[in-house]
Amino acid sequence: MSALWQSVLGEIELSVTHATYTTWYKNTQLVSQSDEEVVISVPNIFAKKQFEVKFNDIIKKALENNGVTPERITYTVNVSGKKTRVNRETTLQATDGSQVLEAPADFRSSPSSRPSSPLTARGNLNPRYTFDNFIVGSSNDLAYAASQGVASNPGTKYNPLYFYGGVGLGKTHLMQAVGNEIIKKNPDARVVYVSSETFVNEFLDYIRFKKKGFSDKYRNIDVLIVDDMQFIANKEKTQEEFFHTFNFLHQNNKQIIMSSDKPPRSIPTLTERLRSRLEMGMTIDVQMPDFETRCAILRAKSEMSGVQLNNETVEYLATNIKTNIRELEGALNQLLAYAELHNIEPDISTAEGLLGNVRHSRPQHLTSKQIIDRTAKHFQLPVDEICSQKRDKHVVVPRQIAMYLLRSELHLSFPKIAGELGRKDHTTAIHSVEKIEKAIKLDFVIREQVAAIREKLYA
Amino acid sequence: MELSITQENFARALSAVGRVASNKAGLPILNNILLRTDGNRLLVAATNLEIATTQYIGAKIVKPGAITVPARLISEFVSSLPKDTIELKVVNDNIHLKCGNYTSIINGVIADDFPELPTINEESSISYTINVEDFKQAVSQTIITASSDSTRPVLTGVYWHSHEGQLFLAATDGYRLSERRLVETKSDVSAIIPTQTLQEVLRTIADTSETVDILFDETQVRFRINEAEIISRLVDGNFPDYRQLIPASSETSAVVNKQEFVRVTKIAGLFARESGGSVTMTVDPDKKTVSLHSIASEMGENTSELTAEVQGGGQVTLNSRYLSEALSVIDDDTIAFSFSGKLSPCILKSVKKDTNYYHVIMPLKS
Numbered sequence: 001m002s003a004l005w006q007s008v009l010g011e012i013e014l015s016v017t018h019a020t021y022t023t024w025y026k027n028t029q030l031v032s033q034s035d036e037e038v039v040i041s042v043p044n045i046f047a048k049k050q051f052e053v054k055f056n057d058i059i060k061k062a063l064e065n066n067g068v069t070p071e072r073i074t075y076t077v078n079v080s081g082k083k084t085r086v087n088r089e090t091t092l093q094a095t096d097g098s099q100v101l102e103a104p105a106d107f108r109s110s111p112s113s114r115p116s117s118p119l120t121a122r123g124n125l126n127p128r129y130t131f132d133n134f135i136v137g138s139s140n141d142l143a144y145a146a147s148q149g150v151a152s153n154p155g156t157k158y159n160p161l162y163f164y165g166g167v168g169l170g171k172t173h174l175m176q177a178v179g180n181e182i183i184k185k186n187p188d189a190r191v192v193y194v195s196s197e198t199f200v201n202e203f204l205d206y207i208r209f210k211k212k213g214f215s216d217k218y219r220n221i222d223v224l225i226v227d228d229m230q231f232i233a234n235k236e237k238t239q240e241e242f243f244h245t246f247n248f249l250h251q252n253n254k255q256i257i258m259s260s261d262k263p264p265r266s267i268p269t270l271t272e273r274l275r276s277r278l279e280m281g282m283t284i285d286v287q288m289p290d291f292e293t294r295c296a297i298l299r300a301k302s303e304m305s306g307v308q309l310n311n312e313t314v315e316y317l318a319t320n321i322k323t324n325i326r327e328l329e330g331a332l333n334q335l336l337a338y339a340e341l342h343n344i345e346p347d348i349s350t351a352e353g354l355l356g357n358v359r360h361s362r363p364q365h366l367t368s369k370q371i372i373d374r375t376a377k378h379f380q381l382p383v384d385e386i387c388s389q390k391r392d393k394h395v396v397v398p399r400q401i402a403m404y405l406l407r408s409e410l411h412l413s414f415p416k417i418a419g420e421l422g423r424k425d426h427t428t429a430i431h432s433v434e435k436i437e438k439a440i441k442l443d444f445v446i447r448e449q450v451a452a453i454r455e456k457l458y459a
Numbered sequence: 460m461e462l463s464i465t466q467e468n469f470a471r472a473l474s475a476v477g478r479v480a481s482n483k484a485g486l487p488i489l490n491n492i493l494l495r496t497d498g499n500r501l502l503v504a505a506t507n508l509e510i511a512t513t514q515y516i517g518a519k520i521v522k523p524g525a526i527t528v529p530a531r532l533i534s535e536f537v538s539s540l541p542k543d544t545i546e547l548k549v550v551n552d553n554i555h556l557k558c559g560n561y562t563s564i565i566n567g568v569i570a571d572d573f574p575e576l577p578t579i580n581e582e583s584s585i586s587y588t589i590n591v592e593d594f595k596q597a598v599s600q601t602i603i604t605a606s607s608d609s610t611r612p613v614l615t616g617v618y619w620h621s622h623e624g625q626l627f628l629a630a631t632d633g634y635r636l637s638e639r640r641l642v643e644t645k646s647d648v649s650a651i652i653p654t655q656t657l658q659e660v661l662r663t664i665a666d667t668s669e670t671v672d673i674l675f676d677e678t679q680v681r682f683r684i685n686e687a688e689i690i691s692r693l694v695d696g697n698f699p700d701y702r703q704l705i706p707a708s709s710e711t712s713a714v715v716n717k718q719e720f721v722r723v724t725k726i727a728g729l730f731a732r733e734s735g736g737s738v739t740m741t742v743d744p745d746k747k748t749v750s751l752h753s754i755a756s757e758m759g760e761n762t763s764e765l766t767a768e769v770q771g772g773g774q775v776t777l778n779s780r781y782l783s784e785a786l787s788v789i790d791d792d793t794i795a796f797s798f799s800g801k802l803s804p805c806i807l808k809s810v811k812k813d814t815n816y817y818h819v820i821m822p823l824k825s
Contacts, residue, residue: 077678
């Protein structure tokens, strides 16, 4: 019976357009066949009407060609054994009721992560950051292990604990997880989480308004967590105050945890004595997660939102967003929100449509030639002129901007920059880059021009 | 095909059916609107193979015929025209439209390719005629709790069914549920109407409509409002037997002023954004109060209280958005709610004697 229908469909597929075939014929079946009647099931009411009115002759002909000539052909809508209209009251089948209503998935967080104690005691910690929802991979297993060590033995094991790495790699998550874990074990522990900027601001207030209690606030605690240490560079007085706070806490075996985008030795203006102290505990590099970890993160996050993504989609996202977990989460959220809004499955094609722009906004191969060409074009100068020895003002500024962009976008060395623009002396390049760096802060026109060129480079 | 028609009627019909036209099913002609003469009327129709909407409008027919036109272009063109008579003429599959000084030629596609519009056999179907106001209220009260999760299709619609001689509407997304009693019925009905269909019907109802005619058969449903018709497929599957989940009695109950309750819910919701809307409701039998408490761990916290008629005390944690939405559809100045402890469902309804609606929210596990 199915062989007959397959042959009928095969014949029709050749004679109609692909869209027509997939829309109307694809999900049809032969239900029964006799000399009087052939019954065909179709997916919906629209198809039923369409077959009855428009396709009946085609079907009849195709059946004939296969040696079947029934007196009539009828079409039924394919329903899964269910009749919409029922005649007996009892037909409504009892289903497993306990499955019907449930507590929303979004809120099935573990009890520990819910705010339990009054606000102040948590010291600005975000309860959502816990060890349970931190995903461990080869890039961050050391950091994770050290954090757990610190959480179980605060103040003694690794003190201070110093994380460094790029943005959005989980440093804040780990630090806050340590804080939350310590509070969970010992609800009386005083944990303070600040960004170094807050620390600086509070210190400034303390000097300006002769406020009291600054040293008390930071010395009367058990765990001090400071995020984004790099902002403390250049601020000598604050560094000194931090240095004293640090010494006090460390001597009293209180735990200190810090993070920054660079290792202590690479923060240029950190005073020597503070640097050596930051390095005396454990310094850990948090790296970009590898492909597998990124996949695991996406799976965990999507499950948290109650959505199952297929492997293809997860791998697509993980392949295309490599640099930053925050961006990865952003892309995932965007995809889920879009899918929910349009009531569609979040699959790879949706992801491709949505993330096309994310991917293309980050060209992998920006070359120095592109930068020079772009700059020349922006100022409507020929490229040779920018690279020439001329010192007219209308050439000099564009040349300096080009040098600046080569430095800021490609991180080329100064001798290399000088070479790219036909200069022998790298000090010219140093001078140009510094000049534009300063000009950007002061001169609106230059700032606009640099932004415009940069935008075009990444367009 | 040649006819003349008023701009107002034509624009209204086009905008009403135009929303349905879409190429979701992958068949290009579904982007088009069908225009077909029918006696001395013009039929304007569109379908996405889940819903078909049709409008009949009066027209002066000179020469009968049928054609399809791109939905977006013709709707926007006609709605931009002044209020005047439009002359429409089809020449070689091109539609010539003339209205005062404005003339357009739009390329059409022959109507033969347009899917046949489904019809329903009125003899063998069950029909209801419902007052527009009741219909609108009942649908808006239930549609908000329908699910948008396509992995459980039976929950993506509103369940129309008969029970003990009454027609009921019910919908749930697994976290909340609503049920509305609509009219008396002698027939047995059990059908799940897709959310999108009901939204389309709500939009089609005009100020001048008085009743909605509904016709069910086994696989489809038809709504008729004045000259408009919407035919839709039904969701295939069995709706869960939700009645067994509604607790018959409860330990704690309170009667509150709706306006005040709406306000405290809104305020508590402000502080619950971080915690996913979680607000804790405490009923205090000694003080005769209901209080709502919410915490935003980095911003602050809130406690609001209102006086109430209280029976029994207790505490339950709910999603403030669900609570607000429930309050917004209950039609009364005073609201009764009841629950039994932290894990069983919380029921909200009006205190009117013959109340025909209730709303159930599952508590959050805290």
